[in-house]
Amino acid sequence: MRKQEGRDFPREKSDTLWRLFRSKKSLILLAAVIVAVCVLLIWNTLSLQRAITHRTEMYVNGVALQLASDLDNRLTKVTVDLEMLADSVIRIEEDQGQETAVCSFLERKAAILDFTALAVIKENGDMLCSQEVKGDWHELPGITASFQGENGVSFVEGRGILYSIPLIREDSVVGVLVGLRDEENMQRLIQPESFYGQGLSCIVDTNGNVLISPTDVRPFMELDDIFREGESSDVQDIRQMQENMKRQENGIFSFTAVDGSDLVLSYHPLRTYDWVLLTLVPSDVISAEVEGFITQTVCIVVAVIVLFAAIFAAFFQIYRNHFRQMERVAFVDPLTGGGNNAAFQLRCRQLLAAAPPGTFTVVLLNVKDFKLINENFGSEEGDRTLTYIMNCLNKAVGPEEAAARADADLFFLCLKEKDPETIRSRLKALSETVNAFNRTLSTPYYLILQPGAYIVDDPALEVTVIQDRAKTACRNRTADQDGECVFYDAAFTQRLQKERDLNALFEGSLENGDFQVYLQPKVWVENGSLGGVEALVRWNHPRRGMIYPSDFIPLFEKNGKICRLDFYVFEEVCRAIHRWARNGMRLFPVSVNLSRQHFDDPEVLLKFKDIADRYEIPAGLLELELTESIFFDDQRIENVKHQIRKMHRLGFRCSLDDFGAGYSSLGLLMEFDVDAVKLDRRFFLDVSREKTQVVVRSIVELAEKLGADIVAEGIETPEQLAFLKTVGCRLVQGYIFSKPLPLPEFEERWISRDKK
Ligand code: C2E
Ligand code: CA
Ligand code: CA
Numbered sequence: 001m002r003k004q005e006g007r008d009f010p011r012e013k014s015d016t017l018w019r020l021f022r023s024k025k026s027l028i029l030l031a032a033v034i035v036a037v038c039v040l041l042i043w044n045t046l047s048l049q050r051a052i053t054h055r056t057e058m059y060v061n062g063v064a065l066q067l068a069s070d071l072d073n074r075l076t077k078v079t080v081d082l083e084m085l086a087d088s089v090i091r092i093e094e095d096q097g098q099e100t101a102v103c104s105f106l107e108r109k110a111a112i113l114d115f116t117a118l119a120v121i122k123e124n125g126d127m128l129c130s131q132e133v134k135g136d137w138h139e140l141p142g143i144t145a146s147f148q149g150e151n152g153v154s155f156v157e158g159r160g161i162l163y164s165i166p167l168i169r170e171d172s173v174v175g176v177l178v179g180l181r182d183e184e185n186m187q188r189l190i191q192p193e194s195f196y197g198q199g200l201s202c203i204v205d206t207n208g209n210v211l212i213s214p215t216d217v218r219p220f221m222e223l224d225d226i227f228r229e230g231e232s233s234d235v236q237d238i239r240q241m242q243e244n245m246k247r248q249e250n251g252i253f254s255f256t257a258v259d260g261s262d263l264v265l266s267y268h269p270l271r272t273y274d275w276v277l278l279t280l281v282p283s284d285v286i287s288a289e290v291e292g293f294i295t296q297t298v299c300i301v302v303a304v305i306v307l308f309a310a311i312f313a314a315f316f317q318i319y320r321n322h323f324r325q326m327e328r329v330a331f332v333d334p335l336t337g338g339g340n341n342a343a344f345q346l347r348c349r350q351l352l353a354a355a356p357p358g359t360f361t362v363v364l365l366n367v368k369d370f371k372l373i374n375e376n377f378g379s380e381e382g383d384r385t386l387t388y389i390m391n392c393l394n395k396a397v398g399p400e401e402a403a404a405r406a407d408a409d410l411f412f413l414c415l416k417e418k419d420p421e422t423i424r425s426r427l428k429a430l431s432e433t434v435n436a437f438n439r440t441l442s443t444p445y446y447l448i449l450q451p452g453a454y455i456v457d458d459p460a461l462e463v464t465v466i467q468d469r470a471k472t473a474c475r476n477r478t479a480d481q482d483g484e485c486v487f488y489d490a491a492f493t494q495r496l497q498k499e500r501d502l503n504a505l506f507e508g509s510l511e512n513g514d515f516q517v518y519l520q521p522k523v524w525v526e527n528g529s530l531g532g533v534e535a536l537v538r539w540n541h542p543r544r545g546m547i548y549p550s551d552f553i554p555l556f557e558k559n560g561k562i563c564r565l566d567f568y569v570f571e572e573v574c575r576a577i578h579r580w581a582r583n584g585m586r587l588f589p590v591s592v593n594l595s596r597q598h599f600d601d602p603e604v605l606l607k608f609k610d611i612a613d614r615y616e617i618p619a620g621l622l623e624l625e626l627t628e629s630i631f632f633d634d635q636r637i638e639n640v641k642h643q644i645r646k647m648h649r650l651g652f653r654c655s656l657d658d659f660g661a662g663y664s665s666l667g668l669l670m671e672f673d674v675d676a677v678k679l680d681r682r683f684f685l686d687v688s689r690e691k692t693q694v695v696v697r698s699i700v701e702l703a704e705k706l707g708a709d710i711v712a713e714g715i716e717t718p719e720q721l722a723f724l725k726t727v728g729c730r731l732v733q734g735y736i737f738s739k740p741l742p743l744p745e746f747e748e749r750w751i752s753r754d755k756k
Helices: 009-095 099-113 141-147 183-189 218-228 235-246 284-331 341-353 370-377 379-396 420-434 436-440 463-475 490-512 549-559 561-582 596-600 604-614 634-650 666-671 690-706 718-727 743-754
Strands: 117-122 127-129 152-156 160-169 172-182 200-205 210-212 251-256 262-269 275-282 361-367 402-407 410-415 449-455 515-524 530-541 545-547 590-594 622-627 653-659 676-679 709-713 731-733
Touching (some): 009 160, 009 183, 009 251, 141 160, 284 341, 361 463, 379 410, 379 420, 420 436, 420 449, 515 561, 561 590, 561 622, 561 743, 590 653, 596 634, 634 653, 676 690, 690 709, 690 718
Parallel strands (some): 530 590
Antiparallel strands (some): 117 172, 152 160, 200 210, 262 275, 515 530, 515 731
16 A cells, blocks of 8 residues: 655645636636727727828828819909900901801801800890800890809700800990800810829709719719718718808818718818709728728737637637646645545535534544555555545535545545534445455454544644644544544543643653652561562653653653653662661662563663672662553563563562552463562452451462462551551552652651661
């Protein structure tokens, strides 16, 4: 089974989120840039169009002005020509008086001056003409005006324009000279070539009646319409134009014609005859080509934007795939395909954040003796088992719960439960599911899941702390709680913390001599004299004060520090005996407690012997107390027997401590050759009980027969003491005589008075 690499999850996660955030930001930025480019483009195009429209209007205006000026010149020339002819006609009539002469004169001049016909109309209605003409011109308005002495102009339907001036002799009008120009003549003039043949001009009177229009009159019929219609948005411009025309002012404006085409209309009053030249040009006459380029440019820009957007989309897609892959790597346990610890922590955080305290319970599941599966069936089978368990867990959790493999054979569950009984029954059901495969096996192999649970009463805690609490609960199971769910309680953590502190203080204290040896006397019942002492360690820490063995011995037993402490105590005891001997004081057996941990070291007794020798301790003075429990360890029995023999050889006495605290058996006494048996204080809690008396008496008798001393421990009351006398127990250790005392005090109270 492969172990999963530890991951720096939170950092990885924040990194990923940061990248996601960054990509979103860049996406928004890109969209903003595209919108800005589009807006700029549209704005630019509109400005360009406005500029082009302005240019077009200026151009049309310029050309139309030129045309109007040409027309004006032309019309002025007609008038001047007619005035000169009038003078000649008067003279010819005066000189020759012949009508034929006038007619031939008119005929000649008409050809020269490009008139269709020239005629003289007399007051009496007679007409002398360069050629035969149809109709009666006498009544035409222009002719009538000329008979009044003014220059006139008239339109002859289907023929053309009649220009007329009065023939004046001796200050009175004697006739009218008329010049006919056909329409084509004028039409040629008003067909400008400047607008690539797209423009159209016409001459109208100030009321908008068309006087002369090009051959194709269709657009002008529609133009007529715009004067009549009053609803278009251009109506304002048209009114303005009508007013301007009456005031002999020119102007220009753009409008949309009835057929939807955009046009530019310029109007220029001519100097003669109250006529106005209208020029109508499609507004795209200039911009048509430019607009082509604009459209092309817009298309190119749009294409570029689309291309960029497509490239970005492709990149985004690639990035997303990459992100998903990273997510898989970061959150999926490669071994089982389920969630890993990072995924669990993330999910937990989400679940806990959204719920009130006490909604969820985080459970750690340890697969008991998993390494045996690896050892017995191979790591592949181990991997398969883990995958199988993971699948079972995934099926067992609901949508608002989570399951993951954290490491090796450790799984986490986040259950939406708070009731310990419900949690226990769910875990029991889970364990049954996991072991369902055994139903078909002839030799079942049970997988024991050891759950430790923390009901999350403080969801604000880091998920790792929450997981640690489930771990602490799991670790704190007792031997009889094998597959049972152990729930976390705050005392676990406090104890752990305390243990951690004490461990940290150990080394310093050992060097500083904070560990002190206290001595508690063992007293002969019959006379109260000293029969021996037991050395008991005290930890007198300068900051933390007195610490008792129950607080640190079990801890140091767990981590092996106890061996060094025992050597320290042993040496202190040797030092004291050495001093007593040197001072000529009375010597007596001193017992020292030995942890079972020492028996892993085959050389341990030799080491003790070395120390004893260094302080020249006589044989038989040092006693080693071994707790009852080490005698039960089947694997060690032979070793212990061997060690006891060795102790005797090296000159140590050996006692069996705490006899009766556990499952004591009288067989032990026979099996092991101990010098003393220390009866645990529990024997004497109720000395009035008959059974106690029987048992203690039997032990004492048996011990005596085996040649071992009996020491009664923890004797506090005179009743207990009286009882001991009745059962024949002679040596007593207990508060009734003395508590464990510091060396100086012990010497003062127990040795000085007993000095040899
Ligand atoms: P133990 O070896 O059974 O030591 C006897 C314990 O009973 C001592 O507790 C002692 O103070 C206590 N005691 C003596 N008379 C009375 C009494 O009349 N009433 C009551 N209630 N208690 C009495 P202490 O000193 O706290 O030691 C506890 C245990 O710690 C010892 O039990 C021993 O197993 C262990 N221990 C103490 N010192 C050492 C040591 O240096 N090395 C090792 N390995 N273990 C030690
Ligand atoms: Ca002891
Ligand atoms: Ca004891």
